[in-house]
Amino acid sequence: MNFLTLWANDSATMLRRNLRHIRRYPSLTLLLVGTPVVILLLFVYVFGGTLGAGLGGVSGGRAAYVDYVAPGIILLTVAGAVQGTAITVAMDTADGIIARFRSMAISRASVLTGHVLSSMIQCMLSVAIVVVVALLVGFRPTTGPAEWVGAIGIIAMVAWALTWLTVALGLVTKSVEAASNLPQPLILLPFFGSGFVPTDSMPTGLRWFAEYQPFTPIVETLRGLLLGTAIGDSALLSVAWCAAITLIGFVWARALYDRDLVR
Amino acid sequence: MPNSPSHAAITATGLRKSFGDHSVLDGIDFHVPEGTIFSLLGPNGAGKTTVVRILSTLLRPDGGEARVGGHDVAREPDAVRAAIGVTGQFSAVDDLLTGEENMILMADLHHLGRREGRRRAADLLARFDLVEAAKQRPATYSGGMRRRLDLAMGLVGNPRIVFLDEPTTGLDPRSRRTMWRIVRDLVAGGVTIFLTTQYLEEADQLADRVALLDRGRLVAEGTPGELKRRVPGGHVRLAFADADALETAVRTLDGAARDDDALTLRVPTDGSVGSLKAVLDRLDDRSLAVDGLSLHTPDLDDVFLALTGRPDSGKVELR
Numbered sequence: 001m002n003f004l005t006l007w008a009n010d011s012a013t014m015l016r017r018n019l020r021h022i023r024r025y026p027s028l029t030l031l032l033v034g035t036p037v038v039i040l041l042l043f044v045y046v047f048g049g050t051l052g053a054g055l056g057g058v059s060g061g062r063a064a065y066v067d068y069v070a071p072g073i074i075l076l077t078v079a080g081a082v083q084g085t086a087i088t089v090a091m092d093t094a095d096g097i098i099a100r101f102r103s104m105a106i107s108r109a110s111v112l113t114g115h116v117l118s119s120m121i122q123c124m125l126s127v128a129i130v131v132v133v134a135l136l137v138g139f140r141p142t143t144g145p146a147e148w149v150g151a152i153g154i155i156a157m158v159a160w161a162l163t164w165l166t167v168a169l170g171l172v173t174k175s176v177e178a179a180s181n182l183p184q185p186l187i188l189l190p191f192f193g194s195g196f197v198p199t200d201s202m203p204t205g206l207r208w209f210a211e212y213q214p215f216t217p218i219v220e221t222l223r224g225l226l227l228g229t230a231i232g233d234s235a236l237l238s239v240a241w242c243a244a245i246t247l248i249g250f251v252w253a254r255a256l257y258d259r260d261l262v263r
Numbered sequence: 264m265p266n267s268p269s270h271a272a273i274t275a276t277g278l279r280k281s282f283g284d285h286s287v288l289d290g291i292d293f294h295v296p297e298g299t300i301f302s303l304l305g306p307n308g309a310g311k312t313t314v315v316r317i318l319s320t321l322l323r324p325d326g327g328e329a330r331v332g333g334h335d336v337a338r339e340p341d342a343v344r345a346a347i348g349v350t351g352q353f354s355a356v357d358d359l360l361t362g363e364e365n366m367i368l369m370a371d372l373h374h375l376g377r378r379e380g381r382r383r384a385a386d387l388l389a390r391f392d393l394v395e396a397a398k399q400r401p402a403t404y405s406g407g408m409r410r411r412l413d414l415a416m417g418l419v420g421n422p423r424i425v426f427l428d429e430p431t432t433g434l435d436p437r438s439r440r441t442m443w444r445i446v447r448d449l450v451a452g453g454v455t456i457f458l459t460t461q462y463l464e465e466a467d468q469l470a471d472r473v474a475l476l477d478r479g480r481l482v483a484e485g486t487p488g489e490l491k492r493r494v495p496g497g498h499v500r501l502a503f504a505d506a507d508a509l510e511t512a513v514r515t516l517d518g519a520a521r522d523d524d525a526l527t528l529r530v531p532t533d534g535s536v537g538s539l540k541a542v543l544d545r546l547d548d549r550s551l552a553v554d555g556l557s558l559h560t561p562d563l564d565d566v567f568l569a570l571t572g573r574p575d576s577g578k579v580e581l582r
Contacts, residue, residue, distance in 0.1 A: 009374060010372060013368065013371040013372055016371075017357070017360070017368055020359065020360060020364070021359045024359040024360075025359060095355060095356070095357070095358065096351055096354070096355035097355045097356070097357055099321060099351065099355060100349065100351070100355040100416070100417075101372075102320075102321055103319045103320060103321055103344055103347065103349045104344055104372055104373075104420075105341050105342075105344035105345035106372045260321065260322050260323060
């Protein structure tokens with residue numbers, strides 16, 4: 001069997017295993033989807049009226065805020081869902097099953113590929129659920145199918161990048177508890193950007209951080225694709241950020257996975 | 264002992280490994296002929312698991328060479344991995360899958376195909392008495408069942424060489440005996456077993472050859488019988504009712520060591536019925552009443568103590 005067939009076969013086996021885990025451990029998925037849904041409802045119904053009025057523009061109010069916050073919530077969902085990756089990877093390490101896989105003549109990349117693919121599926125399903133809830137509470141995207149495809153592409157790209165990063169985080173931690181804590185800052189990043197309020201309403205230091213951190217161009221791109229706002233160079237910045245995060249996560253994860261192992 | 268490498272399932276030459284300043288393996292040499300059980304015996308922290316991790320390609324040695332199934336672990340790790348099955352000290356099973364799903368996962372990773380994979384999984388589950396538990400998750404298993412599942416998973420690929428890293432640590436005596444039976448069956452089928460244990464009885468019961476690992480060095484190697492011959496022979500321990508009887512017995516039996524507090528006497532013997540009868544006959548001639556008698560044959564515990572020179576090897580448990 002050549003390298004690619006072996007990789008594809010073993011990755012498919014690992015993916016089946018990981019998808020079974022998702023089904024057997026539904027509370028984790030529930031938590032990963034539940035958190036952004038609760039935050040969405042909180043921001044729309046509790047803060048939405050006031051925050052919407054502060055947005056300016058013609059309509060204002062709660063309805064305008066739903067549209068404004070939805071892209072931020074979508075990214076929050078992605079950032080939250082990838083925490084599940086760190087947890088499942090850390091569980092595999094703690095169980096010793098990764099050691100078992102490493103002592104077998106299987107495609108070495110397949111273990112991580114399986115985790116990344118199942119995490120992508122879990123992430124995209126979580127986003128779909130959150131989008132449905134957002135539509136139910138009044139989110140009204142204004143653009144056409146081509147833009148939707150673009151938006152899904154951006155979401156998948158972010159999920160891909162963050163998944164590789166959290167695979168590495170799952171491997172670097174010594175316990176499952178630590179693995180669930182380490183990616184927490186990812187969840188906060190959309191708040192310290194243009195996810196929930198425009199950055200020009202922030203004090204200088206925070207505004208500087210907000211404008212240069214990766215989530216801001218990503219949110220702006222998503223918002224532009226779904227609501228027709230100006231995108232500018234945000235799309236290019238998003239792609240660059242995601243490429244960089246993917247590369248770091250991938251190289252780091254591979255190095256951690258191969259550590260000590262006889263080549 | 265055949266020394267030709269072609270008949271060796273495992274050879275290690277000058278194996279070294281340190282973690283930081285701490286030297287774990289300090290030049291280990293051994294060789295395991297095909298179809299035999301080799302036991303690496305030693306207390307916790309002696310370096311046993313490090314040896315297994317190096318031989319199963321999970322850890323790079325700092326120095327020396329190891330060949331498993333005719334392949335160099337450092338240069339051809341995948342060929343080594345294809346030849347081995349590994350069962351660790353801590354059962355590496357997937358707790359979210361059922362026992363059967365765990366087995367089929369292994370079958371899929373060995374590319375056995377759907378039908379052959381299922382057949383092999385069912386075979387092993389039956390052999391290891393796990394049929395009833397097959398549809399349940401390992402979380403509901405006893406320690407012995409988990410260990411059996413773990414070993415069964417390692418056998419799905421039909422390995423010629425099996426590493427068992429402390430396979431019975433923490434198991435009750437019954438599960439331990441079941442595990443021993445399984446190990447004997449494997450060897451009867453031509454499999455080579457590399458077994459680490461801290462139980463002297465386990466090595467004595469199972470192994471064709473035993474190596475004693477102490478602080479990263481092999482302090483002795485040989486058959487259990489050979490090792491036993493390297494320590495002073497066994498003895499008969501006689502207990503008496505009073506000091507007078509003990510006194511008379513001491514005068515009657517040559518070379519006996521007395522213990523006045525316990526009113527006992529240790530008489531050296533080779534453990535044969537003849538020598539035992541001679542001792543009893545002499546006591547009988549004097550009409551001496553013996554309160555109690557116990558026969559002590561040298562076991563690997565004596566060997567370990569004699570060779571490491573540490574009577575207080577408290578970490579080695581005698582079972």
